[in-house]
Amino acid sequence: MKRYIFKNLVIGSVVLFSFAGCSDILEEKPHDFYEPGYFKTEQGVIQGLTSHYAHLRYIYGQAYFYNACQTGTDEATYGQQADGNFKDHDLSGVGVINPNSSRSDVLWNNSYNDINTASGIIDNGAAVGVSASLIAESKFFRAFDYFLLVQTFGGVPLDLGAGELKFNSKPSRSSKRNTVTEVYTKAVFPDLLAAVNELPDAPRLTGTATKTLARLILAKAYLTYAWWLENPNNIPTYPETPRTDPDGHNAQWYFQQAYNIAIEGINNPGPYALQNYFYDVSLGSNDRNKEMLLYADHTEDSEYYNGGSLSYGSGGAPDNFAGWMGTWNYTAIRSKNASGASVSTVQRAADQFLGRPWVRMVPPIEVITNTFADKTNDSRYDGTFAAVYRGNWNLIGTGLTDVATLYNANGLPVKPGDAILTFLNEEPAAPITYPSGAGDSGVGAGILPGRADYVISPLGISRIVYPGLWKLGPYRTDNAGGLGQPNAGSTRPFPVAKFSELYFVAAEAAVKGASGAASARNLINVIRARAGKWRWDNNGKVAKNADNSVALTNATPAVIDINYILAERSREYYGEGYRWYDLVRTQKWNELAGKYSIGGSNFGQHTPQVVTRTIDAHHYLRPIPQGQLDGMEMSAADKQAYQNPGY
Numbered sequence: 001m002k003r004y005i006f007k008n009l010v011i012g013s014v015v016l017f018s019f020a021g022c023s024d025i026l027e028e029k030p031h032d033f034y035e036p037g038y039f040k041t042e043q044g045v046i047q048g049l050t051s052h053y054a055h056l057r058y059i060y061g062q063a064y065f066y067n068a069c070q071t072g073t074d075e076a077t078y079g080q081q082a083d084g085n086f087k088d089h090d091l092s093g094v095g096v097i098n099p100n101s102s103r104s105d106v107l108w109n110n111s112y113n114d115i116n117t118a119s120g121i122i123d124n125g126a127a128v129g130v131s132a133s134l135i136a137e138s139k140f141f142r143a144f145d146y147f148l149l150v151q152t153f154g155g156v157p158l159d160l161g162a163g164e165l166k167f168n169s170k171p172s173r174s175s176k177r178n179t180v181t182e183v184y185t186k187a188v189f190p191d192l193l194a195a196v197n198e199l200p201d202a203p204r205l206t207g208t209a210t211k212t213l214a215r216l217i218l219a220k221a222y223l224t225y226a227w228w229l230e231n232p233n234n235i236p237t238y239p240e241t242p243r244t245d246p247d248g249h250n251a252q253w254y255f256q257q258a259y260n261i262a263i264e265g266i267n268n269p270g271p272y273a274l275q276n277y278f279y280d281v282s283l284g285s286n287d288r289n290k291e292m293l294l295y296a297d298h299t300e301d302s303e304y305y306n307g308g309s310l311s312y313g314s315g316g317a318p319d320n321f322a323g324w325m326g327t328w329n330y331t332a333i334r335s336k337n338a339s340g341a342s343v344s345t346v347q348r349a350a351d352q353f354l355g356r357p358w359v360r361m362v363p364p365i366e367v368i369t370n371t372f373a374d375k376t377n378d379s380r381y382d383g384t385f386a387a388v389y390r391g392n393w394n395l396i397g398t399g400l401t402d403v404a405t406l407y408n409a410n411g412l413p414v415k416p417g418d419a420i421l422t423f424l425n426e427e428p429a430a431p432i433t434y435p436s437g438a439g440d441s442g443v444g445a446g447i448l449p450g451r452a453d454y455v456i457s458p459l460g461i462s463r464i465v466y467p468g469l470w471k472l473g474p475y476r477t478d479n480a481g482g483l484g485q486p487n488a489g490s491t492r493p494f495p496v497a498k499f500s501e502l503y504f505v506a507a508e509a510a511v512k513g514a515s516g517a518a519s520a521r522n523l524i525n526v527i528r529a530r531a532g533k534w535r536w537d538n539n540g541k542v543a544k545n546a547d548n549s550v551a552l553t554n555a556t557p558a559v560i561d562i563n564y565i566l567a568e569r570s571r572e573y574y575g576e577g578y579r580w581y582d583l584v585r586t587q588k589w590n591e592l593a594g595k596y597s598i599g600g601s602n603f604g605q606h607t608p609q610v611v612t613r614t615i616d617a618h619h620y621l622r623p624i625p626q627g628q629l630d631g632m633e634m635s636a637a638d639k640q641a642y643q644n645p646g647y
Contacts, residue, residue, distance in 0.1 A: 284475020319489030334442035350484030364435030444603030462599025618646025
């Protein structure tokens with residue numbers, strides 16, 4: 001019987017990539033009809049190979065998949081303008097995840113065409129003269145896609161119609177799911193091991209796959225599979241299968257492999273390294289830095305190469321619009337002019353602190369008070385959040401360029417660049433005076449004596465007013481003194497894999513019993529030492545030469561546990577799409593995200609409410625998308641058997 005993932009044909013009209021003749025970057029080239037025989041030519045293999053990098057843009061930066069990775073965890077709840085997709089994923093009684101609303105369909109719908117492309121290259125590449133190192137990129141991507149799928153859905157099909165891991169050219173409308181063990185041991189591990197052996201140390205072009213990248217994903221796959229074998233909380237899997245390894249290894253063996261491979265990556269970094277300062281990791285002018293192993297690329301130089309408009313956002317892939325989701329409507333902030341009339345002080349701009357507001361996703365209060373409790377020594381809060389909103393009414397296009405002074409909190413004067421609204425790091429000693437509604441600030445912010453900026457404390461953030469996500473904010477060099485193009489999708493690359501994660505994978509494996517020269521504490525302290533170094537106070541917009549590394553590393557517990565690893569991961573990767581996978585892998589989702597606190601959905605509602613989530617065992621797998629089920633010719637009973645239980 002032919003088996004095929006019906007919704008994703010590699011045959012059809014797509015945009016591929018080719019190599020730029022004298023450049024070190026990937027260059028897009030349209031190809032109107034991509035038929036199976038094309039893989040039997042060198043040109044077809046090369047263009048199919050480079051299309052792997054294009055497919056990342058349909059997953060990473062796609063805000064609805066991003067929502068599925070973040071909302072419902074301890075890093076995000078739904079915002080005031082959230083629709084059903086976001087509320088469903090929160091699992092807090094305002095919606096239910098189902099096969100229609102789950103936005104993990106983005107992953108399903110964009111992985112199988114890439115997997116089939118990879119299989120076509122692996123099957124045909126050598127015969128048409130393509131080198132083993134190039135074919136290894138396809139092995140990496142096939143494993144990478146399958147690793148994402150198996151973490152998200154459980155067991156998934158390895159046979160797309162022509163046999164397991166074979167290129168398929170004849171679509172049919174039936175499919176059979178393999179087990180989790182089969183996906184890991186037949187697809188993920190063999191392809192990644194080959195990629196580690198065959199990929200180069202340095203990328204052949206900017207952003208292409210390397211040994212270091214393959215080692216990270218292999219180590220992470222070993223780590224995840226080890227947790228799956230151990231299954232500490234007896235979470236069911238699907239399709240049902242014994243949690244035994246076909247090669248006879250136990251969970252501890254895989255934890256040790258994860259540690260060993262991650263340490264190999266650290267000790268053999270190639271051209272990669274940690275940035276000296278956490279601030280520089282997410283600084284827009286420093287994108288594609290040596291810490292980035294893989295990213296979904298974009299550019300402001302060309303709409304064609306960007307994959308989307310440079311002036312407006314479509315709200316869909318391949319735009320990078322994930323950063324909009326955590327951006328609140330700061331444009332509602334008001335100050336007064338000399339006549340006492342309210343004017344917009346902070347206008348929408350293509351600036352890393354600002355960007356396009358969608359108000360879909362909000363950090364729970366515990367993110368500010370617990371995860372990022374230390375905002376003095378640790379630079380990661382300052383290098384993650386937009387906590388200060390400054391006046392920009394003087395920029396070209398605002399209509400207020402000739403206004404030198406406005407009047408803000410306490411009637412005090414403010415000038416362009418001054419703080420208009422500040423999210424305080426801590427609760428102030430004196431209570432904040434908040435209005436009952438929007439107030440003079442326009443957004444329900446409060447005042448403190450002697451301050452010209454309106455203020456909101458950590459306990460005062462709500463579903464409508466909260467710190468923005470600076471690290472994913474837009475960065476443009478073509479604003480020309482104006483507001484730029486704040487409605488466009490971000491032209492920045494979306495980070496997929498970072499060198500720093502090798503330290504976290506090794507540390508987590510060590511906590512789970514893996515042994516080696518570097519302890520879990522020592523590994524985590526490499527990251528914490530970097531976090532203690534400041535060269536710039538981001539929200540204060542002032543140089544800051546401080547090294548708090550000793551204070552941070554001394555504060556690390558002598559013996560760290562999984563919860564500490566997860567807290568450190570959140571401080572390091574907050575808002576980057578890791579969190580759901582981290583909590584599912586470690587089976588800590590309900591423990592760490594079962595309750596959260598947040599204010600209301602209207603301006604002036606600053607009283608925290610405790611919200612309880614209902615996270616059931618079946619939620620540890622996402623539902624198979626309804627579109628996949630609708631496309632298959634099966635009986636209703638077979639479709640029900642194909643779907644994950646609980647959906």
